[in-house]
Amino acid sequence: MSDFRIIINNDLLKYSDSKKIFSTIYITCQEHCFPSSTWTDFTEIVLGMWSHNLIECRYSQNINFEFPFMDGAYRMDVEKDNNMQLTINCINSRGNTEMIELTVQTGYYEVLSSLYDAYKSLNYFLYCNKWHLEKFKNTYNHNIILMNEMKEIIKQGKMLHEI
Helix, strand or coil: CCCCEEEECCCCEECCCCCCEEEEEEEEECCEEECCCCCEEEHHHHHHHHHHHHHHCCCCCCEEEEEECCCCCEEEEEEECCCCEEEEEEEECCCCCCEEEEEEEEEHHHHHHHHHHHHHHHHHHHHHCCHHHCCCHHHHHHHHHHHHHHHHHHHHHHHHHHC
């Protein structure tokens, strides 16, 4: 078990007049931050891509997929094996070469739980700023639906491991 976590800081900004939310977002594991502890990006877009890719592959074995960032040359290449274990290579592709900055070995449900917690943080910030009543109402409500889906998958995973 690793200490993989997705961090979203409460420095949310509305991106101009659009329905985009921008904040500090990064992963932390093994006392490393990727891309960095000050990395900012399009929060709900990044989380949406990551959760979509992770949920889509829940029944797949020996599959590769990606957790991209929107802003910059960073991504995480993910390999899921037949035991629900993930190998995550944190890639920096700035310049002419790609470099693995960090490799994480962790469980599928651990990453899904971290995504759930990230959405929980995002919705908390939306709620505290009363943005859930404004133009981010649909985002807020969609996040709750997605969180319920993740919660159910995590619950099913726990039941499988108890058998």
